Amino acid sequence: MKKAKYTPAAPADLPIPIPALTDNYIWALRRGDQALLVDPGEAQPALQWLAAHGLQLAAILLTHHHADHVGGVKDILDQHPAPVWGPAKERLPVCDIRVKQDDVVHIPSMNLSLKVLDIPGHTAGHVAYYGENEVQQGFVFCGDTLFAGGCGRLFEGTPTQMLESLDKLAALPTHTLICCAHEYTQSNLRWALEVDSGNLPLQQRWQDTCILRDQEQATVPSTLETELATNPFLRTRQATIMQAAEHYAGHPLNDAVEVFAQLREWKNTF
Numbered sequence: 001m002k003k004a005k006y007t008p009a010a011p012a013d014l015p016i017p018i019p020a021l022t023d024n025y026i027w028a029l030r031r032g033d034q035a036l037l038v039d040p041g042e043a044q045p046a047l048q049w050l051a052a053h054g055l056q057l058a059a060i061l062l063t064h065h066h067a068d069h070v071g072g073v074k075d076i077l078d079q080h081p082a083p084v085w086g087p088a089k090e091r092l093p094v095c096d097i098r099v100k101q102d103d104v105v106h107i108p109s110m111n112l113s114l115k116v117l118d119i120p121g122h123t124a125g126h127v128a129y130y131g132e133n134e135v136q137q138g139f140v141f142c143g144d145t146l147f148a149g150g151c152g153r154l155f156e157g158t159p160t161q162m163l164e165s166l167d168k169l170a171a172l173p174t175h176t177l178i179c180c181a182h183e184y185t186q187s188n189l190r191w192a193l194e195v196d197s198g199n200l201p202l203q204q205r206w207q208d209t210c211i212l213r214d215q216e217q218a219t220v221p222s223t224l225e226t227e228l229a230t231n232p233f234l235r236t237r238q239a240t241i242m243q244a245a246e247h248y249a250g251h252p253l254n255d256a257v258e259v260f261a262q263l264r265e266w267k268n269t270f
Contacts, residue, residue, distance in 0.1 A: 013029070013030070013031055013133045013134060014029075014133060014137065014139070014177070015027050015028070015029050015139050015141070015177060015179045015221060016028045016029070016030070016049075017179070017218050017220055017221070018045050018046060018049050019045065019183075019218070020040070020041055020042040020045045020046070020072070021041055021042050021068055023182050023183045023184065024039075024041050024042070024068050024069075024181060024182055024183075025179075025180075025181055025182065025183065025218070025220065026038065026039060026040045026041065026042070026045060026046050026072075027039065027141050027179050027181070028046070028049060029110075029112075030053065030055055031110040031111065031112065032110075033054065033055055033056055034055065034056055034057075034058040034107075034109045034110045035050060035053075035055040035056070035057055035058060035110075036057070036058050036059045036060065036061060036107060036110065036112075037057065037059075037060050037061070037076070038060075038061045038062075038063070038129070038141045038179070039061070039062060039063055039069040039070070039141070039143060039181050040060060040069075040070075040071075040072040040073055040076055041066075041067065041068040041069050041070065041071045041072055042071060042072045043071075043072035043073075043074075043075035043076045044072075046072060046076055047075075047076060047079060047080075050080065056080070056109075057076070057080035057081075057082040058082060058107050058109045058110050059082050059083050059084070059085060059105070059107050059110075060073060060076065060077075060082060060083075060084045060085070061084075061085050061086070061105065061114070061129055061141060062084065062085065062086035062087065062090075062092055062095065063086075063087070063126055063127055063128060063129075063141060063142070063143030063144070063145075063181070064087060064090055064122065064123040064125065064126040064127070064143055064144065065087075065090040065091055065092055065123060065125075066123070066144070069143065069144075069181065070092055070093055070094075073093055073094050074093060074094060077094065083096045083097060084096050084097070085097045085098075085099055085105050086098065086099065086127075087099060087100070087118075087125040087126065087127040088100045088125065089124060089125030090123065090124075090125040090126075099116045099127060100116060100118060100127070101116060101117060101118035101127075102115065102116065103115075103116040104116070105129060112131060113131065114129040114130060114131040114141075115129070115130045115131070116128070116129060117129075117130060117140075117168055117169070118165075119142065119143075119145045119165035119166075119168060119169065120156075120157045120161045120162075120165060121145060121151075121152065121154055121156075121157035121158070121161045121162030121163075121164075121165045121166075122143070122144045122145050122152035122153065122154065122155060122156070122157065122162070123144075123155060123156045123157070124156040124157060126143060126144070126145055126157075126165070127143075128140050128141060128142040128143065128145065128169065129141045130172060130176070137175065137177065138172065138173050138175060138176040138177065139176060139177040139179055139221065140169065140172060140176055140177070140178060140179060141179045142169060142178060142179065142180055142181075143180070143181050144180070144181055144182065145162075145165055145166070145169065145180075146166060146169050146178060146180060146227065146231075146233075146234075147180045147182060147184050147185070147188055148178065148180060148184070148185040148188060148219055148220050148221075148222040148226075148227070148231075149184070149185050149188030149189040149191075149192050149205075149209075149222075149227075149230065149231050150184055150185075150187075150188030150191070150192070150231065150233060150267065151166060151231075151233040151264070153264070153268065154264060159257050159258075159260050159261040159264065160257050162260065162264070163236065163256060163257055163260045166233055166234060166260075169224070170224065170227075170228065170234050172224055173224070174223070174224050174225040174228065175223060175224070175225065176223065176224040177221040177222075177223060178220070178221050178222045178223065178224055178226075178227055179220065179221045180220055180221075180222075183218065183219065183220070185209050185213075185219035185220065185222075186209050186210065186213050186219070188231075188267075189202065189205060189206045189209055189230070190206075190270075191266070191267050191270045192230065192231065192232050193206060194270070195232045195241065195244045195245075195263070195266070196230075196232060196235075196240055196241060196244065198240070199229075199230060199240075201226075201229045201230050202229070202230040205226065205230050232244075232263055233260065233263060233264075236256040236259040236260045236263065237256050237259075241259065241263070242259050245258075245259045245262040245263050245266070246259075246262075248262055248263075248265075248266050249262045
């Protein structure tokens with residue numbers, strides 16, 4: 001997989017994806033000379049970004065415990081001491097402040113508050129952080145729960161939990177920027193087209209995504225509006241998606257949880 005190039009010209013006060021490892025993104029947000037980092041699985045890209053922009057680290061946010069999301073935390077803190085926020089139910093290498101559903105992360109130096117959402121499924125204690133910038137553009141750091149065109153594998157949770165988590169994210173304002181943690185969009189959409197081949201917005205998204213990846217550009221963040229129109233995992237109650245899942249399963253499915261479970265199994269083996 002081609003690793004996305006980092007383009008430092010992204011506007012301040014909007015989330016910025018910093019490529020790391022093979023296909024991860026560390027999310028960054030800056031206000032003035034302050035910055036926060038989300039899920040730094042590798043230290044060097046984050047340290048280079050902070051140095052290039054002369055920024056002070058105000059906080060690190062963690063969504064879950066997997067190594068490709070927390071592996072760089074200690075090395076970053078060695079150079080930039082800052083508080084680390086993370087999920088209450090996960091074992092983390094460093095965590096100063098534990099958070100759960102409806103907690104609010106306050107970062108005074110950035111004049112920023114982020115609401116915590118419990119979104120288990122990928123892991124048992126996975127959380128997301130939702131906030132808005134100064135012009136009320138919403139964004140959510142959702143880790144490995146909702147991807148552009150897809151969703152995370154169920155390593156520790158159940159289909160019921162994951163569907164409830166996706167429903168919670170789907171209830172955010174439709175203009176919300178979906179700041180997921182991997183460059184999986186092209187492979188996700190290739191599968192989505194198998195599920196929903198007649199979806200015109202999905203066909204256009206596929207074409208746009210292929211152009212971006214040919215140029216080694218990031219395909220994220222997407223918007224919730226785009227995901228609601230093109231991501232099968234957010235459309236488990238729609239007739240075309242239900243029919244596709246039943247065709248894959250080879251038998252009728254009783255509810256959205258069963259539809260989701262078949263879609264996840266389909267994607268697992270695609």
